[in-house]
Amino acid sequence: MGEMPETTIPLSVRIELCRAGLQVIADGLGIRMLHIKGATLDARIRPDAREGSDVDVIVDPRRVVEMHRALLAHGWTVYSTFDEGSPFGHAQTYWHPDWGYIDLHRRFPGIGLADATAFDVLARDSSASTAAGLDLVVPELAAQGALFLLNAARGSQGDRDAALAFRRGLAAEQLRSIDQLVSELHAEVAASVVTGELENWHGHRDYRLWRAVSQGGTRTQEWWGRVRAARSPQEAMQVVLRAPRVNRSRLAHQLGRTPTWRDVAMAAVRRGGRALRDLVPGWGTR
Template identity: 50%
Template sequence: MSAEIVERIPPGVRLEMSRAGVQVIAERVGARLLHIKGSMTDPALLGPRFVGTDVDVLVEPAGIPALHRALLAQGWTVYSTFRNNSSFEHAQTYFHPDWGHLDLHRRFPGVGIADDRAFEVLWADRAEARAAGLPCAVPSITAQAMLLTLNAARAGGMGDTAARVWDALDEPARRDCLALVERLDAAVAFAAAHGELERYAHRREYLLWKVASQGGTRTQDWMGRVRAGRTLRDRIGLVLRAPLVNTERLTHKLGRRPRPAEIAREFLVRTSQGAREVTLAVATRFRGGAAPGERSAPRAPATDPTPTDRSSNGGEA
């Protein structure tokens, strides 16, 4: 379609058609996927001013290569890869001139078990929705509540999202949600969304989620990623990658492929910034203060492992 025609399509209609198109492509290559986030979420869990901007799908890991090839054949291009998309390396972003952006998730940040096992757990309890009249699968409402909460933690809390989602669930649904959190090993991120992260200070993912949910420097983010690495090989690889320039991000910033001199300049900026952050953090620790980007830790509940029931005592989750 011409750019003029695309601009006339209402954003909501464009998103709906894009979801349906991705669903058709996935069915043709036999890749199972769950539509997540956005307007595919149950309205009871969404905020009053929610506006979707792109398509998000969680894809079974085994089906990603075939779906990737099919998307490219249908005019989609890779905007950012798994490796460079985020600290969690969880999604690959595609762009289509007619249909906009697509985030293809191989995992959901905060879920600790293997990607293939996590997908099967969510797929087994899936529900049905429709995109432009086409049947498609979405997570159960319990899983949607959990995923929204984990996403809120990664987005720095997203206001009162976690508390609002918790309040929208009745007692049986809350128990089911916590059971799913346990089954998927998602307790650290779930606690971060509810201001209870300090209870998990002993976990290897703690620093990563502290930075994701409360803010921090680039150096702290990379330290968190290294500590969260599951194997020694993963951690060594992350250490070696930390000073490297994200050329995909630099390309988007410049609007063109960066020249070697620009990459070298960005590398020097990154390394000097990292050195300053480390020096400042060490000096701050020596003086006994909080490192830049760190916030004071929220008070953790002494015994109750579940988010506070706001409806019963008016406290914050």
Template identity: 40%
Template sequence: MTTTIPTPIRLQLGHAAVQVVADRIGADLLHIKGESLDPTVRRSGRTASDVDVLVHPDHVAALLVALRAAGWELLNDFPSSSAFEHSATLRHPAWGHLDVHRSFPGLTVRAEVAFGVLWSAGRTWLAAGRACRVPEPTAQRLVLLLHAARSRGSHRGRQDITHTWTAADDDVRAAVEELARRLGAEVGLAAATGRLDAWRGHPDHDLWQVASAGGTRIDEWRARVKAAPTTRGKLRLVGRAALVNVEHLAMLRGRPPTRREVVAEFFARPARGVREELARRRPRRAGD
């Protein structure tokens, strides 16, 4: 008879398994969100479905190699993850899904600086008996708020914002805002807390507008180009806009796509973008 491991236990074992690999190669990482949240930050009834870690930028490549050698399968790499290109997703047959973050969306200081700030104030959390490092509670609140800001108004995201911000006292909010200033996270925090309009005109405003409220594919790519800090980065994004995200296509189909499917998707993507733009601009009928 097969026994199903309860999800919280499986996830704790997953956190521990990742930490074992990191310790073996000397990689520094912080466990974020999910099961690793401090009880003062995690709202009652909040559940997790995967393992998330933030890795020192200098250790990301070595960790990915070590994880794959330990049985983790790479599902999608950083460019395929989101408009922020911040994480790679892996899967283990026993421990489930893992998101390896090389940066965290919203923290706009250099990735190694952000990691250093979070690491220096971190604390120990035991996952299945394995010592893991996690950010301190104020940093956990900020990370959770930035994550919720990208949820496009989902019920789960709204609940997280209510618990970590709306219901927090003034001192807790002030601490989060001060940390956001240190990490260059003011725009992302504003998106989470309903104050994004105050940042209109900032290069990152449109990207967070799309991330938090939704938009068309054209909206997203336009915002990504605007937010790119260098001309080279803008040109790279323009060149990639028409390319097919093969890894994402494989995840949707549950298998590697055929060449014919990739070609079909290449022509379908711009057509969908145009339809989305036309649908948005089409006047609504009275009563709609």
């Protein structure tokens, strides 16, 4: 993701304390939050799971603004916004000089159910975990399994192979529980990437986006997929209006400084050129 925190705290300790610190902030505001990925992943899903370099949480979408303000008040800064982070607009990344990176999710890629309703479903039968002696809430086993499959759908081929192996190793009852949850979350299209059945969803509005994400494609194809996957005409229009805009956060990270207007203008020209090459084959050779 970038530079490591300006601290001598070992990574494993930093992640543990960061996770606990987020829980303290959420508890203080009465905000529901689910810890996902990393050390919170049930060993029955992936025995070789390792703690990553950041902390991932899903916050009740109705309280995201409050959590955002609290993070800023406690020394975190925004590294990339919801609109800039991924094609799914699912998470906002924050940076802290001592505790490093966190990904604050308002939704999980692949879930088609409305954000608040999806969170309620994932939190419905939650399980317990701990970090630095503090109680944490994590999704229950079937929900963790469903999220594991959806996360692999936009990962590498190795991630998808691991997820498929996990799926094939499930008992019939466990598989049925996960498939039912995937259906309830309206996440069948993303899950089909792992099982190799994406083409069965050719007419679905999410198909083009997941094909671009999982099989590769041009940025123009990805943006068109995002338009098609929009949940409303208003959301589709917002995607169209964002498409030409330069991702200023990403540009700042590439340059190592705040972009000037000239930097943004040059990036916009390059972005337009790439779009033309995508739309008009052979444009770059003319």
